[in-house]
Amino acid sequence: MSDDLVILKDISRTYQKGKEKVEVLHKLDLTIEQGDFLALMGPSGSGKTTLLNLLGGLDRPTSGSVEIGGEALHKMSSGALSKWRARHVGFIFQFYNLLPVLTAQKNVELPLLLTRLSGKERAKRAATALSIVGLEDRAKHYPRELSGGQEQRVAIARAIVSDPTLLLCDEPTGDLDRETANEILELLQALNRDHGKTIVMVTHDAQAAEYARRTLFMDKGTLNMEAAA
Secondary structure, X not given: OOOEEEEEEEEEEEEEEOOEEEEEEEEEEEEEEOOOEEXXXXXXXXXXXXXXXXXXXXXXXXXXXXXXXXXXXXXXXXXXXXXXXXXXXXXXXXXXXOOOOOOHHHHHHHHHHHOOOOHHHHHHHHHHHHHHOOOHHHOOOOHHHOOHHHHHHHHHHHHHOOOOOEEEEEOOOOOOOHHHHHHHHHHHHHHHXXXXXXXXXXXXXXXXXXXXXXXXXXXXXXEEHHHHO
């Protein structure tokens, strides 16, 4: 049985910009094994975030196939894709996107509101996620009462609370100082190593990429395998 979790074949993504067609991804192939920690690097405009959006079911390829966990995302209806995303993907962004009127605990619970879990079970799972990221003592704090690093930890707890198949990180340390960034990267490493999370991280930071198991380089919508070796 294959350990491949993600299989992208012959992926192209084209956008219409006025009368012009702009190809962001060009006949791209990518395979990611279960339990991998992959860093994607490359200049702005190389297609990294577009690729991340395809993996997260936020966008569809113009052509080619996207299979994750044996499911064909490119064939799903919008409704089915939305349900798949809620079950299988945790997103971590550069800016934490926490709701300022909610405590850390309630922010982490947000993805669980889409489930049939009871309020008690949601609270229990959120507490577990906060414990994993080392913030159980900040559960009742509001975002304004937390440091940037703590806010990102809350965002990571929110991303893992539903036990997703895939963690997708878009410049997760881009807004943090070096020391705090390294702490967040060590946390991502621990989630990969100790909890078996499959992680794909877009980053401009070569030091951040060193925390991943492997790095691929994107340029003009293609993956440069030679540079990644």
